[in-house]
Amino acid sequence: MLSLGVILSADLVVIGLGYVGLPLAQAATLSGLKVVGLDVSSKIVDGLNSGRSHVDDISDTEVSELLTAGFTATTDASVIDDANTVVICVPTPLGPEGGPDLKYVLGAAATIGEHLKAQTLVILESTTYPGTTDEEVRPILESASGLTAGLDFNLAFSPERIDPGNPIYGMKNTPKVVGGHTGACTTRAAEFYRTFVDTVVEARGTREAEMAKLLENTYRQVNIGLVNEMAQFCHRLGIDLWDVIEMAKSKPFGFQAFYPGPGVGGHCIPIDPMYLSQNVRARLGAPSQFIETAQAVNNSMPAYVARRTQNLLNTVGKAMNGSTVLVIGVTYKPDISDQRESPAAPLAQELASLGATVTYFDPYVENWQVDGVDTHRATDLATALTDSDVAILVQNHKILDLELISRDAPLVLDTRGKLSGPQVERL
Ligand SMILES: NC(=O)c1ccc[n+]([C@@H]2O[C@H](COP(=O)([O-])OP(=O)(O)OC[C@H]3O[C@@H](n4cnc5c(N)ncnc54)[C@H](O)[C@@H]3O)[C@@H](O)[C@H]2O)c1
Missing domain, CATH: 3.40.50.720 (NAD(P)-binding Rossmann-like Domain)
Structure with a gap:
């Protein structure tokens, strides 16, 4: 467990240390940033602090290297108090009715709001529908902190594009899309990612960045659906779709x-x-x-x-x-x-x-x-x-x-x- 006396300030707090958050914490730590990972699961936090990885793409050895480089994990949200940048990487599953379930994102936003200080940069990376950063996350941050996005703190959305198991494209060489609440928010978020990502692409705003991720995944979903339907009728027609x-x-x-x-x-x-x-x-x-x-x-x-x-x-x-x-x-x-x-x-x-x-x-x-x-x-x-x-x-x-x-x-x-x-x- 993290001793708070040790953490005076963090360049980056990553909220949610899963398939997305842990590789982000890794890339940022190895680029020289002081990174603290915040997770609600004490099992995950204790495991990481003992050098154990729970994510396919990151080995135990790599976790140990991160710890040596200064990374720590914690369940204590007060690490946000002195953070320069906070990135949200929590799950966005479907709810029982098949619609968006934002409870983890809203929970993380409420936690940040309680600790948010002026000048902090807050970025949402969790995949979600367009409007979430502006209509759901921003009001929570503002009402809990009494601060105003774009004036007192910066707010942006940047979709995660991690592809677990991909040996060629990782955090560094996969271009990162960034859309801010204001132009200044975009610029600051882009600068942050440029410290450990080769190419950053600036969107017009948070909604365009949110929608870009959904276009990428919908494009794949629709094209897979197309060939799956073709597989069914090609079989009946005696046509080898794989050859096609x-x-x-x-x-x-x-x-x-x-x-x-x-x-x-x-x-x-x-x-x-x-x-x-x-x-x-x-x-x-x-x-x-x-x-x-x-x-x-x-x-x-x-x-x-x-x-x-x-x-x-x-x-x-x-x-x-x-x-x-x-x-x-x-x-x-x-x-x-x-x-x-x-x-x-x-x-x-x-x-x-x-x-x-x-x-x-x-x-x-x-x-x-x-x-x-x-x-x-x-x-x-x-x-x-x-x-x-x-x-x-x-x-x-x-x-x-x-x-x-x-x-x-x-x-x-x-x-x-x-x-x-x-x-x-x-x-
Ligand atoms: N896994 C992928 O390949 C992938 C790729 C692109 C985008 N995404 C998106 O990234 C987001 C995160 O996905 P993931 O696969 O990393 O999820 P994950 O389940 O692997 O990890 C999420 C972590 O967040 C923690 N958490 C939940 N609520 C929290 C809170 N309020 N405060 C602190 N920690 C909290 C959980 O304990 C868990 O460890 C989702 O929106 C997902 O759609 C995932």
Whole structure:
């Protein structure tokens, strides 16, 4: 636990030390800033202060290096009192009704407001709908502190673009978009990020910066929805969509390849476009047709994959009921352990509801818990393949032996277009 006597001032306080906040704290610390991480979870804070990382992209060794470089974590919000800059990196999940749940952002804003001093720069990085910084965060900060944004303190929004597991693009070489409450707020926030990010791009204001993030993620959500729908009708038409995409990709301009899959996961693609569509509906009473259609198609994929698996079993005279289905890779993206919103979970529920026994193989996931499904972990891929009636490649981690799967699976549905062989059927 942090001793307050030690912290006289911080260049930066990062609020929320998760997948986004910890890499930010790392980049800022290594650039020479004095950084304190503030989190409500004492487990996370104690772990970090003891040199333990809970985030895939950051190793224990790197946490130890951060501690040596002066980083500390705390649950004590009084560190904000003397901070030069405060960045909010707390979660923005969906609420029970499927709309934005801003409780963590509002909670963090209230905490900052109680400790805010004149001249501080406050930046929101959590993904959210346009207007949040100005209409939700600013009033809380101003009423709790008695200070005025743009006059007494600076306020900005800067969307996080972190891509966990990406070996090429990290904090330093991914351009950072910044939009301030005033022009001076933008300039100050841009200067702050330039200390550890190569390129900073200035938006007209907070709403444009908020919307830019939603455009990026909606673009991906809609294009994934498009190829997922194409996968369904190409299969019925006897057209190999994977080959089609390779052909289209040969055009050097005007086309970007997206690939079908078992559904979308993570905390961006399934969630961020819903923030936008709910907000547009609430404000304008109008639907966001592309977003809602893509969401419906993407959400239908786990059930579609289960149906295709059932049909595959039928080709060898087996029923899904009573069969053992091996799900290979259960995380939402390759090469990481993060299972949030992974389509593997609704897929397992579909398979179980059809009477299958669900086993899984994923070297990154020791304990896979899916509501209502008794999942069995396989630790040896070769044995698991032999023991199953059918396998489904859901996530293609680099460490998976794809040749072994192609060769030894009795039957396999490949949702990633990575396998080939007589027993393999691609989505
Ligand atoms: N993870 C990603 O790949 C990614 C990428 C881009 C954007 N984002 C966005 O970044 C934001 C943060 O996501 P994340 O994945 O880092 O979340 P996370 O769940 O990994 O971490 C959030 C942390 O915030 C802490 N927290 C919650 N409320 C708090 C409070 N009031 N004060 C202090 N700490 C608090 C939690 O204990 C947790 O440790 C979200 O808006 C998300 O949509 C995430």
